[in-house]
Amino acid sequence: MNRTPELPNKRRMLTTQILKRIAIALGIVGVLTIVTTLLYFKVGMEDQLNTDVQSTKEVITNAMESTNTSTKITEHLIDMQLLTASKAISKELQGKTLQQISRNDLMRLRDEWGLNGISLFVKEGTDIKIVQSSDLSEIGLNTKSWGEWYTAFNQLMSNQKVSVGLGYADEHYWAGPISKAEWNHHYYKYAYYDDGTTPFMINPYVMDQDILYLEFQSGPTQMIDRITAQNTSLEEIGVINVPAFLKGDNNTVSSPDTDLPILYGKNSNQLPEDAKMLTEMLKDNKEKRVDFIKDGRSLQKFYIPLSDSRAIVIVTNTERQQNLELRFLSVLLLSFVASFLTIFFVVRIIAQRRLKPLNEMQAFMQSVSEGDLSGQLEVRENNELGWLAEHINRMTVKMRNLIAEVEDRSQRQITHMAYHDDLTNLPNRKHFTDVLGQALNMAQITESKIAVMFLDLDRFKNVNDSLGHATGDRLLREVSRRLLGSLSENHLLARMGGDEFAMLVPDLESPEDAAKLAQRALGLFETPLLFEGREFMITASIGISVSPQDGNDAETLLRNADTAMYSAKEGGRNNFQFYTPEMNEMILEQLETEKSLRYALDHDEFVLFYQPQVDIATGQIIGTEALIRWQHPERGLVPPNQFIPIAESVGLIVPLGEWVLRTACIQNKEWQAAGFPPIKVAVNLSARQFEQPNLVDTVASILEETGLHPQYLHLEITETLAMKNANHAIDKLYALKNLGIQLSIDDFGTGYSSLNYLKKFPIDTLKIDRSFVGDIPGDSDDAAIVTAIIAMAHNLKLTVVAEGVESQAQLEFLRAQNCNEMQGFLFSRPVPAHEVAQLLYEKKSLYFQSV
Structure with missing residues (x-):
């Protein structure tokens, strides 16, 4: 093909110019990069070191504060647990003498209340000693030498409130601070109770509550290990109790929280200047620094004051970091030079040998793509390029012949295909x-x-x-x-x-x-x-x-x-x-709602509220029902009846239901992790969710993912859904039951259940629909229905929950019929998770609040 002769020369000249410009650009960028990097490391070395030290201080301080807060909250919860156990044990043992109480009795009470042990104290002369215990090794111990503990015992036995200033004191009750036994290195929390109704003082106790000594065994220590492992310039970090450290050999360790000289980390690089620097630091509350040499290395030691007479000591090694950075710069420079030379010469050689035939092929293929099939490609090289050029020429000839052959016939077919199925x-x-x-x-x-x-x-x-x-x-x-x-x-x-x-x-x-x-x-x-x-x-x-x-x-x-x-x-x-025009308006409205629902699901616009479920005997919260709400950016909080039917019709109810289930399990697990007594959480299953073939696998996966024990999850299905295909429902319910979860029939009494099928369902709870509860006890028919449902459920050994309880009269009627649990506005409306946590923390009886 005889094409314009200037084209290859122009392409070659252009290629040479591009290579030169690439070489110049690479050289300039490389020099600037190396110079900038050197200046950065030289000028910023000291700033980076100070930043590392200050950030280390902040991280460790935050870890200590978080651990202290968690420890205090959890210790208070255990104080309340031991107080409740003490009162119950005292009531159990009233009217009994020491001879009538056996060790087995104490062991039984210990297991019932989840304790590690129970001991009984009596006063003999001027001493107070243990005379009976679930642990035989404790019997006979004297307490006269126990200092402030012995003072607290005398005050309790004299019907006085304990005033020693340690632990937690209440009427007839005192819980000592956390203590550590030297003989077995266990942590203990002891409580003592004497209200005068028994001839002895009761001592329940627990041990090894890990969260209580989180500050002493983990927390900041793990954080220090991670920091020193990740930052090579930080050789050593330690948190020092300055007063205990300054005591030196005169310091004695009597408890795990105050007198340890080194609280976290270590301080192996001790210097003669330590005492002086720490003393000055306590006076002016300012950071100190000492340079020193160890094993031929230049090191720095920082003394950083904290609150409560504590300090962080950090030993840094700047030489290690400088050597690593200089070594890296050397490798970077050599790599850049080698890469630059290699790339430049390889590209130049390839361009000189390959660009000419490739440019000719490119120009030819460009003309072919524009519809010109009249030419031929002239590349005579005896290699892959020559083989490719030959086949391109053959392809061009075949294309010319094929187009000429099929053009007339295909035009008619194409026209027909364009307009017919x-x-x-x-x-x-x-x-x-x-x-x-x-x-x-x-x-x-x-x-x-x-x-x-x-x-x-x-x-x-x-x-x-x-x-x-x-x-x-x-x-x-x-x-x-x-x-x-x-x-x-x-x-x-x-x-x-x-x-x-x-x-x-x-x-x-x-x-x-x-x-x-x-x-x-x-x-x-x-x-x-x-x-x-x-x-x-x-x-x-x-x-x-x-x-x-x-x-x-x-x-x-x-x-x-x-x-x-x-x-x-x-x-x-x-x-x-x-x-009709109304159809279009309805469909447009549904489409807009569906679009908004999909957006809401992708952008976390849904929230869960929880309505407490209350034990009728005690009024205490024993569970919650998770109820979804849509936090619409313009409409505000949207109730479920305005979007759930549309979610059902367009298939969004399945991912939405999985979100509700996962979120409810996560929240219940967080309540348990916060130290609240475990309660159940109830989640409603929609019809489409229940029909999903992977429902059981999905529930099992969410339980494993969230770590929630199955016994604290209740799944609710409506009576109508259960009876829609009873045999299929029985199989599905048994598969769910085998996971260990609890099952409930919701809205019972509205779906005309067959009692023959009902007794076959592996359910645990019946929930009486609010339509029957609303008019009791005034409506005799509804009252009779509710009475019959409760009696039938108890005969089937099922728990009964009444929904929609809003008045005192309804409450009294349900109590008289021995209904087990209730939920409704009389106790609490559905509330956000943090309000449920507040109710659990206060341990208030919602029943007695409503009376």
Whole structure:
């Protein structure tokens, strides 16, 4: 091919210029990078070291504060636990003498209240000693030498409030501070109770509550280990109790929280200046620094004051960091030079040898892509490029011949395919839309009406799923044949896609004619379709729009006919429906809500509220029901009845239900981690969730992911859902029950349950619907129903929960009928998680609040 001779030379010159510019750019960037890096390390070394030291101080201080706060809260909760146990044990032992109380009795009480031991103290002369205990090794111990503890014992036994200033004191009760036994290195929390009703003082205790000595065994220590492992310039970090450290050999360790010289980390690099620096630091509360040499290395030691007479000491090694950085810079410089030279020469060699034939190929292929197939590529190299050029030339010749051969024949086929459906050979959507547009133009001139009928087969997806697409295609061809045979010559039938068909009826005299045609089309499906000796019953739904009242353009008429068709499906299928404007408004509203729901699910706009469930005997919270709310950015807090039905209809209820289940489990686990007594959380399952084949696996996965024990999760299904397919429900409920969770039947009494099936369900709880509770005890019928449900549930050994309790009269009636649990506005409305935590922390009786 004889192309412009200047093209290769121009490309070669351009390539050379590009190589030169790349070399210059690489050199400039490399020099600037190296100079900038050197200046950065030289100038910023000291700033970086100070930043590391200060950030280390902040991290360790935060860890210490967090650990102290957690320890104090948890210690108070255990004080309250021991107080409750003490009162219960005192009541159990009232009226008994020491001879009537055995060690087995104390061991039984110990296990019932989750303690590690119980001892009984009596006063003998001027001494107070242990005379009975669940631990035999404690019997006979004297306490006269126990200092302030002995003072506290005397005050308790004299019916005085303990005033020693240690631990926690209440009426008839004192809990000592955390102590550590020297003989076994365990941590103990002892409590003492004497209200005068027993001839002895009661001593319940617990041991090894890990969270209570989090400050002493973990917390900042682990943080220090991670910091020193990650930062090579920090050799050693330690947190010092300065007064204890300055005591030196005179210091004695008597408890785990005050007198340890080194609280966290270590201080192996002790210097003669330590005492001086720490003393000055205590006086002026300012950071100190000492430079020193150890093993030929230049080191620095920082003394940083903290609150409560504590200090952080940090030993840094700047030489190690400088050596590593200089070594890195050397490697970086050598790598840059080597890479630069290698890339430059390799690119230059390749460009000189390969760019010429490649440029010629590029120019030729450019001309071919523009439609010029008349030339030939002249590359005579005896290598891959020559082989490629030869095949490109052959391909060009074949393309010329092929285009000439098929151009006439393919043009007709392409035109037909562009306007017809491959499967049924009916006109396709494009053809139908074009003809409809022409018919509308004619109708405007003649002032006539046109009807558009949109037909969709009912549940055709089931045919494809069960019998395969090949059978589905045969059914579609038969449907198109029947429809085509029922139309007049001036009507147009088209396949719009899938199992959807459209019919154009021009010159419509009245809407009744369209209705008759639609009825005739539906009648075509009354006769079964026969294939391979098998009958198929198919029905259809038809939507009708009429111009000009339903639209004057093809797009509007088709859209409105489609809307009417969906309305026909919602009306029960196998019928037709004329379009009305209200349909469009309803669908637009549903589409907008669906769009907002999907956005809300992706952007965490949903929140959970929790309604407490209350034990009727004590009024204490024993569980909660998780209730979803939509925190809409414009509408505010949206109740579930305004969006759950739409979520059900569009399939969003499944991911939304999984979010509710996971969030509720996480929250319940957080309440337990905060030290609150474990309670159950109830989550409602929707119908579509319950029908999911992977429901059991999903629940098991969420429990494992969140770490919540299965016994604290209650799943609720409605009575109607359970009875919809009772045998299937029984299998699914047993699979869920095998996970260890609890199951409830919600809204009981509204679904006409079969008692024969009810006794087969592996359920734990019946929830009486609020419609029966609302009018008791005034409505005798509702009162009788509630009484019967409670009696039946107790006979089946089920727990009964009454919903919607809002009045004192309802509460008293349910108590009289021995209802187990209740929830409703009388006790608490659904509230956010932090308000539930407050109620749990206060341990208030919601029942007695309401009385």
